[in-house]
Amino acid sequence: MTRCERHGLVVGVRPEKREEYLALHAAVWPQVEATIVAANITNYTIFVHGDLLIAYYEYVGSDHASDLAKIGEDPVTRRWWELTDPCQVPVPGALPGQIWADAQEIWHLDGKK
């Protein structure tokens, strides 16, 4: 098992924008993906259930906040977010200005690899 920080996130998807969000994620821009990889994020998956999006990723760098900030400096990623942000609606309890809300890990089991 790679040593890593595990992150779980949750956000709502606006029902009228659900299909648009899914279509965008069927073909995420290569530069958006490359920027995430460069930020030491790995094994990143987004799931949908009804009007709820959940995400899981593993962070394998040494400064998560700094790496997230670097993602936000990428101009292509910022254009991508101009498309995805209007599809999303924060869940109750999300921090002001936050779209995806961070969930807190309460249990982990490695199992087989």
Place this chain on the structure above:
Amino acid sequence: MTRCERHGLVVGVRPEKREEYLALHAAVWPQVEATIVAANITNYTIFVHGDLLIAYYEYVGSDHASDLAKIGEDPVTRRWWELTDPCQVPVPGALPGQIWADAQEIWHLDGKK
């Protein structure tokens, strides 16, 4: 990257049972964990955000439904569920009889390992 099926799940936690659920997951019974591992489930994490629980795991066996059924046959796991089930409330769209609702993967990025 291990070849695997990725699973994302979501369920509500009853506000009055939230602390009890978290306390249970601070010390999950060894037999419950061993039964999950024997069922070819790996890298399993549960997160909480407010009254929402999200889970992620990877399935590395060849028959997910059969392995899940085996978990349900373990008497210790069934006793565990007698404690956890009353803490949880299905989200809208969960199948009848289902507690954790399966979410659908819409995007995945491997990244570095």
